[in-house]
Amino acid sequence: MKVFVLLGAPGAGKGTQAALVASRLGAAHISTGALLREEIKSGSALGQKVKAIVESGSLVDDQTLFECCHGTLVRAKEAGKNSLLLDGVPRNLSQVRILDEVLLKLNLKVDAAIDFEVSKDVLVARLSNRWTCQKCSAxxxxxxxxxxxxxxxxxxxxxxxxxRKDDEPAAVAKRLGVYEAETAPVSGDYQRQGLLHRLDAQRDPEMVYLDVAAVITKKLK
Ligand SMILES: [Zn+2]
Incomplete structure (x- = not known):
């Protein structure tokens, strides 16, 4: 099983591409939120621990997050998936190291990291184009x-x-700035390892998909 890390800001279209790759190439796809939900649903001891953390309103620490990641990797491997896409992890250098350790135990490694590049102006325009009905909250x-x-x-x-206040352009730009400062070292690290593929994610999703699929199918050969 090949492992691909999807990098890119919120609004860059990672989720859309991951869904396309999953349905067309048979990859397993997992986002951070889904990782935790899946572990809770499995009813394992770890799942019960995660449930308690989430219900208390606390953030799940890196170590626990990657214990969940381990479970997901094992299940994807057992299901005979040819590849797994990680969306939202790792998001800092410490998580890059923990992920490598988790993968090593399963005789796996990160095969490629795909960086979805979108200019900040476009991201702000995309993310601030969310509207909430004041009557019914839709x-x-x-x-x-x-x-x-x-x-x-x-x-x-x-x-x-x-x-919503959170979706105002100024708030969105601030959120993106925080995200960028935290994750830029991650793409730099994968670049040094020769694993990084950058692609222009401002194009039509079907055009972006061709590039994503090219990176993945090359590794599956
Ligand atoms: Zn309404």
């Missing part, structure tokens, strides 16, 4: 001009959409 994406629909598709209220 969330929608706006149109290409970055405007909300005039009436709510869920409750029918007119001119009821507004941006």
């Amino acid at each position: 969330v929608v994406s706006g149109n290409a001009e970055g405007l909300a629909p005039s009436s709510c598709a869920s409750c029918g209220a007119t001119h009821s959409y507004a941006r």
Whole structure:
């Protein structure tokens, strides 16, 4: 089983591409949130520990996160998956090291890291184009001009959409800045290892997919 790390800011389209690769190439795909949910669902002792942490409102520490990652890797391997895509981990250098240790125990390694490059302006425009209905709390994406629909598709209220504070362009730019500072060393590390593939993720998703699929199929040969 080959292991691929997907890198890129929120809004860069990693989830969309991972779903395409999973359905067309038969890869397993796992995001951080799904990793934890899957472990909780398995009912294991570890799952019960994670459940308690999540329910207390605390953040799951790196060590526990990667114990969950181990379980997911084992299950994907047993299911005979040809590849596994990791979306959202590792997100700092310490996690890069822990992931390597977890993989080594299973006789696996990171085969490639794919960096989804999107300019900050485009990310801010994408992420701040989320609108919340003030009446019923439904969330929608706006149109290409970055405007909300005039009436709510869920409750029918007119001119009821507004941006959440978190989705204001200034807040989004701040969030992206924090993300970048934390994860830039990760792509630098994979680059030094000769594992990094950068691709222009601002294009049409089907064009981006061709590049992603090329990296993966080359490793599967
Ligand atoms: Zn509504």
